[in-house]
Amino acid sequence: xxxxxxxxxxxxxxxxxxxxxxxxxxxxxxxxxxxxxxxxxxxxxxxxxxxxxxxxxxxxxxxxxxxxxxxxxxxxxxxxxxxxxxxxxxxxxxxxxxxxxxxxxxxxxxxxxxx
Amino acid sequence: xxxxxxxxxxxxxxxxxxxxxxxxxxxxxxxxxxxxxxxxxxxxxxxxxxxxxxxxxxxxxxxxxxxxxxxxxxxxxxxxxxxxxxxxxxxxxxxxxxxxxxxxxxxxxxxxxxxxxxxxxxxxxxxxxxxxxxxxxxxxxxxxxxxxxxxxxxxxxxxxxxxxxxxxxxxxxxxxxxxxxxxxxxxxxxxxxxxxxxxxxxxxxxxx
Numbered sequence: 558x559x560x561x562x563x564x565x566x567x568x569x570x571x572x573x574x575x576x577x578x579x580x581x582x583x584x585x586x587x588x589x590x591x592x593x594x595x596x597x598x599x600x601x602x603x604x605x606x607x608x609x610x611x612x613x614x615x616x617x618x619x620x621x622x623x624x625x626x627x628x629x630x631x632x633x634x635x636x637x638x639x640x641x642x643x644x645x646x647x648x649x650x651x652x653x654x655x656x657x658x659x660x661x662x663x664x665x666x667x668x669x670x671x672x
Numbered sequence: 673x674x675x676x677x678x679x680x681x682x683x684x685x686x687x688x689x690x691x692x693x694x695x696x697x698x699x700x701x702x703x704x705x706x707x708x709x710x711x712x713x714x715x716x717x718x719x720x721x722x723x724x725x726x727x728x729x730x731x732x733x734x735x736x737x738x739x740x741x742x743x744x745x746x747x748x749x750x751x752x753x754x755x756x757x758x759x760x761x762x763x764x765x766x767x768x769x770x771x772x773x774x775x776x777x778x779x780x781x782x783x784x785x786x787x788x789x790x791x792x793x794x795x796x797x798x799x800x801x802x803x804x805x806x807x808x809x810x811x812x813x814x815x816x817x818x819x820x821x822x823x824x825x826x827x828x829x830x831x832x833x834x835x836x837x838x839x840x841x842x843x844x845x846x847x848x849x850x851x852x853x854x855x856x857x858x859x860x861x862x863x864x865x866x867x868x869x870x871x872x873x874x875x876x877x878x879x880x
Contacts, residue, residue: 584768594758601754604877605747617878624873628866635761636862637855642699645707652711656718663722 593634600627700849706856710863717867720819721874727811728880734809737816737880740800749792750872753827756785757865764858767851775854776838782861783834786827793824816875823871826864833857 604623607616633639638646695701728737763778797817805813837857840846846853 584765587762587765590758590761590765594755597754597757598751601747601750604873605743607877608743608747620873620877624869627869631757631862631866631869635757635865636859644697644699644704648704648707648711649714650711652708652714656714659715660718660722664725667726 706859724815724819727815731810731812735805740803740805746876752785753789753868756782760858760861764855767854779834779838783831786831830861830864
């Protein structure tokens with residue numbers, strides 16, 4: 558058996574073996590995605606309402622929370638990170654976490670040295 | 673002749689004939705690369721957003737954010753971009769059902785919504801400029817235009833990617849697994865949307 562033949566056999570074996578099925582995750586129905594979009598729509602409307610109504614001290618925490626919920630919903634449900642391989646989650650969330658830590662550090666240092 | 677044992681390693685994406693492609697991780701390399709790229713993009717936009725947060729109060733000699741921002745208009749733009757994420761995810765869902773006709777329709781809808789958003793941004797920039805907010809007017813204006821401009825360029829790149837993808841689908845030039853290709857373009861598009869979710873809140877809704 559030549560190496561090329563073995564390679565071909567390997568590919569064919571993996572391609573037909575259900576154990577090797579790619580982690581494409583669950584496929585949701587259109588109704589599910591429309592439901593998610595409706596929730597995102599309502600959350601955005603709530604955000605916009607802070608421009609028209611005075612929410613007092615709840616203003617900032619409310620906006621940050623709504624932003625966070627929308628962000629996570631799109632990443633997990635629209636980008637399928639919830640259903641996909643954990644390697645993808647690791648790649649994305651490590652970049653995100655690094656950005657948050659680095660830039661919060663930068664902003665904090667500016668505040669610190671400004672004093 | 674020595675027997676050759678076929679190692680069991682996880683595989684991957686399947687092309688249109690249901691044939692898989694071997695990868696060492698068992699995942700699509702293209703998808704892996706896109707997620708890695710998006711992780712790195714977090715750092716790019718993190719830097720731009722941080723710079724804006726730092727300089728948004730420094731508008732001496734020019735209009736302040738509250739004087740120029742048109743929140744109702746930007747809110748509508750945000751809704752438009754949010755809905756483009758829905759049309760994109762519907763395109764991916766259609767492609768996963770091998771319904772490429774509907775996938776193309778949803779992709780074009782996404783491109784139209786994206787173009788509407790970019791058009792709104794161009795209008796907004798023009799209006800701001802007429803109100804005296806040039807790129808070099810103040811640190812606030814420079815950081816604002818750089819941040820939102822970079823985002824706008826990303827949206828434009830996404831629109832170009834979608835239009836090229838639809839053209840390639842029409843001519844059957846997309847090799848390999850079509851649904852996966854659409855999904856990868858979709859990942860980029862959703863990322864552009866989540867960046868705007870952050871920009872809309874931190875830049876427009878929270879006063880300087």
